[in-house]
Amino acid sequence: MSMEKSKRRLVRLAIIGTGGMARTHAKSFQAIRGAKLVAIAEPDIGRRTAFALEFGVPAAFASTRELLARADFDAVSIVTPDAFHAETSIACLRAGKHVLCEKPLALNHRDALRMVKAARAAGTINMVNFSYRNWPCIHAVAELIARGDLGTIVHVEANYLQTWLTSKVWGDWHTTPAWLWRLSKRHGSNGVLGDIGVHIVDFATYPVGGIRKVYAQLKAFPKAPRDRIGEYVLDANDSAVLNVEFANGALGTIHTTRWSSGHANRLFLKISGTKGAVEIDSERSVDSFRLCAGKDLDAVKWTEVKAKPTPNIYQRFITSIRTGRQDQPDFARGAAVQQVLDACFASDAADRPVRLKARR
Numbered sequence: 001m002s003m004e005k006s007k008r009r010l011v012r013l014a015i016i017g018t019g020g021m022a023r024t025h026a027k028s029f030q031a032i033r034g035a036k037l038v039a040i041a042e043p044d045i046g047r048r049t050a051f052a053l054e055f056g057v058p059a060a061f062a063s064t065r066e067l068l069a070r071a072d073f074d075a076v077s078i079v080t081p082d083a084f085h086a087e088t089s090i091a092c093l094r095a096g097k098h099v100l101c102e103k104p105l106a107l108n109h110r111d112a113l114r115m116v117k118a119a120r121a122a123g124t125i126n127m128v129n130f131s132y133r134n135w136p137c138i139h140a141v142a143e144l145i146a147r148g149d150l151g152t153i154v155h156v157e158a159n160y161l162q163t164w165l166t167s168k169v170w171g172d173w174h175t176t177p178a179w180l181w182r183l184s185k186r187h188g189s190n191g192v193l194g195d196i197g198v199h200i201v202d203f204a205t206y207p208v209g210g211i212r213k214v215y216a217q218l219k220a221f222p223k224a225p226r227d228r229i230g231e232y233v234l235d236a237n238d239s240a241v242l243n244v245e246f247a248n249g250a251l252g253t254i255h256t257t258r259w260s261s262g263h264a265n266r267l268f269l270k271i272s273g274t275k276g277a278v279e280i281d282s283e284r285s286v287d288s289f290r291l292c293a294g295k296d297l298d299a300v301k302w303t304e305v306k307a308k309p310t311p312n313i314y315q316r317f318i319t320s321i322r323t324g325r326q327d328q329p330d331f332a333r334g335a336a337v338q339q340v341l342d343a344c345f346a347s348d349a350a351d352r353p354v355r356l357k358a359r360r
């Protein structure tokens with residue numbers, strides 16, 4: 001097949017789980033020439049019907065099992081709540097599908113490794129939706145650090161702040177299932193750390209490298225009478241502070257919370273090296289970053305640096321399928337981040353630093 005033809009080759013997609021985030025998947029795939037949404041699986045009949053109608057999907061099923069048995073497609077996006085990512089991905093990989101799975105890849109490192117193994121056995125494309133990789137600034141910063149422009153990295157500050165527990169910025173969490181399951185361990189949530197901590201750990205370690213030691217404190221603050229609303233026990237952490245040591249010896253703090261009034265969805269990353277520093281603040285720009293290095297060091301002057309555009313993860317996934325070349329972030333990367341999260345839970349439970357066995 002010529003390069004031009006392979007660029008356009010039809011990729012037939014299914015989406016599993018059609019709640020809030022699935023809309024982003026559907027819209028993003030529909031914006032890609034030759035990517036066609038042909039089927040969905042969703043247990044809730046109301047959401048299933050409305051989604052199929054809105055996005056013109058010809059086949060809609062109540063379960064993954066039915067979807068795999070009855071629909072003809074090449075690739076799948078898994079957008080269920082976190083607890084279903086591992087088994088759903090493994091079932092789809094065993095059926096020979098390419099899989100884009102939502103973050104967090106799994107609920108623990110062991111399950112994430114089972115997913116990596118299934119992906120290797122299938123030999124299909126596998127990616128995890130660390131969606132802030134869609135921002136040009138993070139790739140530009142990773143390249144600059146890899147070139148050595150900041151010297152040796154010594155210090156990192158990273159945070160991811162949301163406010164939906166103190167505001168109605170994204171609706172009323174007290175009555176919205178998509179927010180309530182995120183607050184409940186029994187509903188398969190690993191709290192703010194599993195939900196968005198996973199993003200900020202990826203965001204910090206992608207340019208700086210892996211983490212070899214972590215000391216974590218996690219908290220679930222009181223938010224409802226008897227910490228319960230209906231079937232939801234509100235016991236999952238909603239604030240997390242990590243003190244970390246990176247594989248290269250750099251020290252860092254990473255924190256995340258759902259209680260940060262005034263910030264709907266802010267990612268911040270400052271990386272300091274022996275020759276300079278960079279800063280990303282998503283509330284300022286995601287297409288550029290600030291740099292203080294070289295002749296600007298003595299004047300402590302910061303310059304805004306524009307980053308070149310980057311394909312989003314949906315585009316990377318389709319391109320990988322068409323070319324057969326696995327792009328990042330893949331399941332192995334998702335598992336590596338999951339390992340850091342496991343270490344955070346172990347550290348919090350034991351109230352001591354925990355060393356990680358392997359890093360990537």
Ligand SMILES: NC(=O)c1ccc[n+]([C@@H]2O[C@H](COP(=O)([O-])OP(=O)(O)OC[C@H]3O[C@@H](n4cnc5c(N)ncnc54)[C@H](O)[C@@H]3O)[C@@H](O)[C@H]2O)c1
Nearest residue numbers: 017018019020021042044079080081082084102103131178
């Ligand atoms: N990458 C990102 O930036 C980003 C942003 C938001 C959400 N997410 C992730 O997307 C996933 C879904 O989040 P959401 O906010 O859309 O949640 P949601 O609750 O709005 O939607 C989940 C949907 O999955 C359905 N579902 C439940 N069990 C299922 C099963 N076994 N098979 C098929 N469907 C099932 C539910 O009925 C619901 O419609 C989560 O894992 C979340 O972490 C990622």
